[in-house]
Amino acid sequence: MTANASSLRAVTPSRPEVAAIKAVIHSIPRGRVTNYGDVANRAGLPRRGRLVGRILRDAPATEHLPWHRVIRAGGRLAFATGSEAYHAQVRRLREEGVAVVRGRIDLLQFGWQQDADAVLWGPPAEH
DNA sequence: GCCCTGACGTGAA
DNA sequence: ATTCACGCCAGGG
Numbered sequence: 001m002t003a004n005a006s007s008l009r010a011v012t013p014s015r016p017e018v019a020a021i022k023a024v025i026h027s028i029p030r031g032r033v034t035n036y037g038d039v040a041n042r043a044g045l046p047r048r049g050r051l052v053g054r055i056l057r058d059a060p061a062t063e064h065l066p067w068h069r070v071i072r073a074g075g076r077l078a079f080a081t082g083s084e085a086y087h088a089q090v091r092r093l094r095e096e097g098v099a100v101v102r103g104r105i106d107l108l109q110f111g112w113q114q115d116a117d118a119v120l121w122g123p124p125a126e127h
Numbered sequence: 128g129c130c131c132t133g134a135c136g137t138g139a140a
Numbered sequence: 141a142t143t144c145a146c147g148c149c150a151g152g153g
Contacts, residue, residue: 036135047148049135054150057134070134078134085134 017045021055028069031096033105034112035073053078068092069112075105 020043028034036049045051056067068089072078079086081103090100098110105111 037137040135047136050133050149051135053134055134067134072134073136089134 017043017048017051018055020044021048021052022059022063022065025052025056025065025067025070028066028112030066031098031110032112033069033071033075033093033098033107033110035071036078037073038112039070071105075107075111077103077105 021039024039024042028039036052037047039052040046040048043052052070056065056070059065059067070078077086077089077100079089086103093100093105098105
């Protein structure tokens with residue numbers, strides 16, 4: 001439409017970057033996790049991990065973003081161990097088979113890479 | 128406009 | 141493993 005966006009901009013946070021980031025988060029496969037920085041990178045916004053965190057914090061539950069699949073770099077959960085959010089995240093992750101040990105996740109096993117499984121198990125075609 | 132804070136990341140000490 | 145300093149950027153006071 002031809003309406004001036006300036007009037008909407010103030011109350012509509014749906015800028016292209018936000019949409020891109022949410023799209024990436026939605027695309028994280030079940031049973032896999034990735035970090036804030038990676039989400040930002042995949043959305044074409046390097047060094048914008050903070051924005052990812054802020055978006056998740058403000059995102060209404062109605063969007064059903066798989067926020068629990070986004071963790072910190074190094075495989076550690078972002079929330080303080082023992083906090084409500086922490087337990088909620090652990091619960092959701094375990095529901096889809098992701099092992100959380102002392103607030104940490106083995107990225108080689110559950111990290112969102114191309115084929116972590118294939119790398120570990122190796123191709124089925126050798127002697 | 129300045130200052131502090133944050134669901135962050137990286138590198139150095 | 142921990143702590144600090146920075147870089148980054150949006151909000152809130």
